[in-house]
Amino acid sequence: MSEQQNHTAATRPEAVIAARDLTKRYGKTSVVDAINFDIAKGEVFGLLGPNGAGKTTTILMMLGLTEISAGRVSVLGFDPARQPLQVKRRVGYLPDAVGFYDHLTAVENLAYAAKLMGLGVAERSRRIAAALTCVRLLDVADKRVATFSRGMRQRLGLAEIIVKRAEIAILDEPTSGLDPQATIEFLDLIRELKAEGVTVLLSSHMLDQVQRVCDRVALFRVGKIAMMGSVAELSVQVLGAGFVVEVEADGAGIARRLAAIPGVGNVETLADDRFRMTADRDVRADAARAVVAANGALRRLSVDEPSLEAIYARCFQVPPSGGVRDAA
Amino acid sequence: MRREGSAFQGVGAVFVKELSDNISSVRMLMLELLIVVTAMAALYEAIAALRQNTAEDPFLLLRLFTVSQAPLPSFVAILGFLIPLMAIGLGFDLINSEHNRCTLSRILAQPIYRDALLLGKYLAGLATIAISLTALWLLVIGLGLIFLGVPPGGEEISRSLAFLVIAIFYAGVWLSLAMLLSIVFRSPATAALVALGIWLFLTVLWPMLAPAIAQAIVPPDPRFAVLGLDTPGTAIWTQLLQRFSPNDLFGEAMLAVLSPTTRTLGPVFLDQIRGAVMGAPLPFGQSVMIAWPQTVGLIACTIVLFVAGYVLFQRQEVRA
Known part of the structure; x- marks a missing residue:
């Protein structure tokens, strides 16, 4: 079956x-x-x-x-x-x-x-x-x-x-x-x-x-x-991840804090102050909190929702x- | 498996909508105009001929239906020719037009069975024809009263009413055929052409073909030919074959009902007319008995064609 x-x-x-x-x-x-x-x-x-x-x-x-x-x-x-x-x-x-x-x-x-x-x-x-x-x-x-x-x-x-x-x-x-x-x-x-x-x-x-x-x-x-x-479910299943969230912020240990957010699969460091996360949900609010918790300055936060077209x-x-x- | 609910749910709504569409359509107006003008011309000729012998004929009103004067045929013969045209005109796109308008799936998604749609449309078509024929019938009676000045008797009215009922049954055959073709063919033009082809074949060609086929089955006997008579076997086969045409059945039924002196519709043998008072009219009931097999034949033909259409429609995939 x-x-x-x-x-x-x-x-x-x-x-x-x-x-x-x-x-x-x-x-x-x-x-x-x-x-x-x-x-x-x-x-x-x-x-x-x-x-x-x-x-x-x-x-x-x-x-x-x-x-x-x-x-x-x-x-x-x-x-x-x-x-x-x-x-x-x-x-x-x-x-x-x-x-x-x-x-x-x-x-x-x-x-x-x-x-x-x-x-x-x-x-x-x-x-x-x-x-x-x-x-x-x-x-x-x-x-x-x-x-x-x-x-x-x-x-x-x-x-x-x-x-x-x-x-x-x-x-x-x-x-x-x-x-x-x-x-x-x-x-x-x-x-x-x-x-x-x-x-x-x-x-x-x-x-x-x-x-x-x-x-x-x-x-x-x-x-x-x-x-x-x-x-979102299909996106995780087919594409390996659903939401792609990009964070531009400075502060100590931000990458580590972002990776600890529930639902985040991977955090990629694009530059010293730029990070790209893949997650199975929209984690922008959590990312903002993580930056604030690290006493960092948040300059940009964007999300790419999973595309049915790509799936x-x-x-x-x-x-x-x-x-x-x-x-x- | 028993279906839930009534198969007739929605028939009324379909009937009223279709009847309204039929009556207000330009197509119907043109068909009615054609029939009324042609029939009135035949009637005018009949009235002109009948004025000569008003006092001599006890069934003057009925003569209005049957008397012909060259070059026009009788009123009944014209109706026998034009009623199929009217029925085909109403029925050739009953179902395929719903496909072509993409309304069929939307309508059948309402809580009705396909039976209701088919029956409602058929009954509306038949009612339209019945209304037209009744109007024509009243017109004939009214003109007869005005121009001949002789009031019709009870038997004349009964016989002319029987004519009206049989004419509606006759229309039913052609409407069933047209509806069947509208189910079989998705293109209304194809359905119309096939229906008209069948009509022309049965009305024009078949009366010529039937005697030829009968002669092939039972070759004429030269001894009868010498006496100027038809060979009985050939005549019986000819009549049998001709009765496959609804036009022939209608013509025979009309002869029996509108000509009270008609005693039989088949070949007459001497022993059958022994003791008969030649030219004496039959009672109305006896005339109806003579026309009964033809009338039943028309009804049976209608039912067979309707059922064929019904079965096909039930099995048809509804996508549009």
């Missing part, structure tokens, strides 16, 4: 999504190959990987939109294959290429979805107005969707999830094709969802964006999860080890 299988054998206490040996085959080809993962309540979880890695297929299996070939997945305790309506009542989905009825207005599109959700007239109107306010589309509520930009359509898709009051939001490549400003706004909306307790599953290959919002990520490669964990590049250079590594 692989390390990851050991880890996921018992579902996390508050896991809202739990996949066990989840497999999707087309003929003899496995596009998703016995993957295991848990997503905790309120977490923003990223599915990363190149196109065709199996991210969207995994999402479709979670929603009951495609048959599961083997294994199982539990969404909020429900089986999407047997209880699809229970799952779909609680899960909002924003597909990669989100489509709306162009001849209808934003409100009409949301009203149609709300009717399908089974909401009554009054409740429908109230929720739609609130959702459009939340995604900042209230001023174009009565305009036809045909006139909307891609960013506005994505926000309208998010409004639909808000109307549903989904406990889990599944967002498939939500920022692809958005301009930088629209991307920032969209990522802010994801943070707002998280703040309201919504669990977010985000599939993307925009690594910097994923890093900005995700608590944990799973790296997909040819249908398997190659790695899983927080960015991804390193991870996808090496062949898979067979089992899945879980850094958590």
